[in-house]
Amino acid sequence: MRVLHVAAEIFPLVKTGGLADVLGALPQALIGQGADARLLLPGLPAIVDAVSHQKVVFEIGPCFGAARVTLRLGRMPYSKVPAYVVDAPHLYRRPGSPYQASDGSEWPDNAQRFALLGWVGAHLASGELDPAWMPQVLHAHDWHAAMSCAYLAAHPPATVATVFTVHNLAYQGLFPSGDFALLGLPARFMAPSGLEFHNQLSFMKAGLKFAQHVTTVSPTYAKEIATHEFGFGLDGVIRGRGADVSGVLNGVDGTIWDPATDTGLAARYSADQLAGKARCKQALQAELGLAARADAPVFGVVSRLTSQKGLDLVLAALPGLLQRGAQLALQGAGDPALESAFVAVAKANPGKAAVRIGYDEAFAHRLIAGADAILVPSRFEPCGLTQLYGLRYGTLPVVRRVGGLADTVVDSTESALHEDRATGFTFDAATPAALDAAIQRAIDTHAQPERWRQLMRRAMAQDFSWAGAAQKYMALYDELASRQASLR
Ligand code: ADP
Numbered sequence: 001m002r003v004l005h006v007a008a009e010i011f012p013l014v015k016t017g018g019l020a021d022v023l024g025a026l027p028q029a030l031i032g033q034g035a036d037a038r039l040l041l042p043g044l045p046a047i048v049d050a051v052s053h054q055k056v057v058f059e060i061g062p063c064f065g066a067a068r069v070t071l072r073l074g075r076m077p078y079s080k081v082p083a084y085v086v087d088a089p090h091l092y093r094r095p096g097s098p099y100q101a102s103d104g105s106e107w108p109d110n111a112q113r114f115a116l117l118g119w120v121g122a123h124l125a126s127g128e129l130d131p132a133w134m135p136q137v138l139h140a141h142d143w144h145a146a147m148s149c150a151y152l153a154a155h156p157p158a159t160v161a162t163v164f165t166v167h168n169l170a171y172q173g174l175f176p177s178g179d180f181a182l183l184g185l186p187a188r189f190m191a192p193s194g195l196e197f198h199n200q201l202s203f204m205k206a207g208l209k210f211a212q213h214v215t216t217v218s219p220t221y222a223k224e225i226a227t228h229e230f231g232f233g234l235d236g237v238i239r240g241r242g243a244d245v246s247g248v249l250n251g252v253d254g255t256i257w258d259p260a261t262d263t264g265l266a267a268r269y270s271a272d273q274l275a276g277k278a279r280c281k282q283a284l285q286a287e288l289g290l291a292a293r294a295d296a297p298v299f300g301v302v303s304r305l306t307s308q309k310g311l312d313l314v315l316a317a318l319p320g321l322l323q324r325g326a327q328l329a330l331q332g333a334g335d336p337a338l339e340s341a342f343v344a345v346a347k348a349n350p351g352k353a354a355v356r357i358g359y360d361e362a363f364a365h366r367l368i369a370g371a372d373a374i375l376v377p378s379r380f381e382p383c384g385l386t387q388l389y390g391l392r393y394g395t396l397p398v399v400r401r402v403g404g405l406a407d408t409v410v411d412s413t414e415s416a417l418h419e420d421r422a423t424g425f426t427f428d429a430a431t432p433a434a435l436d437a438a439i440q441r442a443i444d445t446h447a448q449p450e451r452w453r454q455l456m457r458r459a460m461a462q463d464f465s466w467a468g469a470a471q472k473y474m475a476l477y478d479e480l481a482s483r484q485a486s487l488r
Contacts, residue, residue, distance in 0.1 A: 002038075002134065002135045004135035006121040006138065006139070007040075009144075010023040010047070013047050014047060016097060017168070018385045021385055023039070026469065027039055028466075029466035030474065031081065033471060040120065041084070041085055042085075042092045042113065043087035048093065050077045052074055056071070057072060058070070059071075065182075066088040066089075069116065070087045072084065084124065086117060110173070114147060115147050117148070118148040119151050120148075121138060122151030125152060137160065138152065140211065141165050146164060146206040149210035149211040162212045163215060163480065164208065169225050170380070171204075173202065173203030177196070179201050180201050217247065219407055220247065221247060221383065224402070226245070251466035252389065252465070259369055262369065285327070290354050298326070302364045305334030305342070307335070311332070312338070313432050313435045314375055327354075328349075329370070331364060342355040368386070368389050368395055372452075373396045373398050373442050374386055374396070374398070375439075376398070378402060380402055390424075396423070396442065396452075405426070409426055411424065412441065417451070424459065
């Protein structure tokens with residue numbers, strides 16, 4: 001099965017969130033299942049500089065406002081997965097985030113930047129750019145890659161099957177309707193049945209409308225996005241796709257996230273050998289200036305600081321958490337108001353609450369290993385990776401029961417504990433009181449070491465491997481490709 005993954009981020013080169021982790025792991029897992037998987041990435045500086053053995057595949061010439069566009073094929077530096085790179089220096093070679101300038105404003109030419117990515121994806125998929133390799137399935141990720149589905153729909157008959165994965169419906173790639181003229185698509189695409197969304201141009205809709213199948217990164221989120229509450233105005237479009245929408249839960253890359261082999265930790269540990277976790281906790285408390293107390297449960301947070309993640313709830317619940325003798329260790333960056341609120345809390349509570357503003361992959365590992373519990377009180381959560389890392393590291397998740405959080409954490413109810421199924425603590429309402437009650441239950445349970453260890457062992461035994469997710473994608477690809485072949 002030949003599959004082309006089109007995306008704007010890939011761990012460890014370019015990462016703003018979980019999307020990058022998925023692209024860093026899924027193609028390799030598919031190769032492990034026998035697939036011939038390749039990547040198509042924009043030539044952002046970190047990507048152009050790192051992809052090895054690049055050879056020119058096609059000189060595309062000037063397009064989408066770029067004077068020169070070259071398609072090259074090389075290999076990812078660590079995984080060796082083959083990767084096509086769209087080198088368009090004028091559009092992609094700039095510092096900072098893939099989507100925003102350093103002042104936080106969106107790059108003004110994002111419509112052209114990501115239309116080009118989609119255009120190349122579509123033409124690669126229809127065999128026009130690399131005669132030596134043509135995918136059977138094009139798999140586009142989030143709005144950045146969604147236009148490939150529209151370009152393929154504009155030039156039938158396409159023999160390639162298409163899958164579009166929504167990693168986060170909140171980010172839709174909306175542009176002024178006037179930008180439609182830049183896309184080179186027939187006028188009929190600028191209609192409510194196409195890319196038009198309330199008089200704007202929506203790249204997300206290109207994927208939702210024109211992909212043969214739409215997936216999201218958890219089964220519960222697949223159901224939620226068809227509702228008004230979670231649909232961000234696109235729930236009608238999603239309901240319109242009926243059974244063409246499904247959820248495949250993300251996995252965890254066990255070569256990166258495994259406490260038994262994680263060389264960045266103060267000590268390594270496993271479900272059978274938990275002593276190392278206590279050392280990681282001591283090390284974290286020392287590193288952050290938290291009181292060196294083994295009995296104080298440490299609640300960790302590793303997160304983008306946005307309203308999606310519900311961290312205002314953590315701020316509101318914090319006085320109760322600290323009063324009960326627990327500690328907070330937070331690592332995050334984002335909304336300046338949330339950043340300064342957390343910094344102020346840490347200043348006011350030395351030894352009890354520690355906050356690090358910024359993005360630091362290595363510290364995220366130390367924090368997740370050293371904390372007792374990880375807080376993920378999201379308002380919505382397509383899949384969520386930090387709770388999965390928490391489970392794997394025996395750091396019990398305290399999560400709101402939405403999206404992928406609902407699919408991956410089993411609440412410590414009496415019956416779940418009795419049946420040895422419980423892996424964490426969940427709550428329903430997006431209110432400080434509901435989070436506070438879950439934190440209280442976690443603190444009470446932490447005071448019963450035997451019970452806490454039972455939960456840790458059950459959490460660490462969960463299998464969220466990429467191999468399992470890759471098998472599900474392979475089954476989907478097989479089904480779509482054979483349906484597509486029967487149309488020929
Ligand atoms: P989202 O993609 O919505 O941000 P996920 O939980 O799916 O949320 O993925 C977030 C990823 O980014 C995880 O790998 C998490 O460890 C990482 N991450 C988020 N914030 C930080 C940070 N400040 N420092 C290091 N890693 C972070």
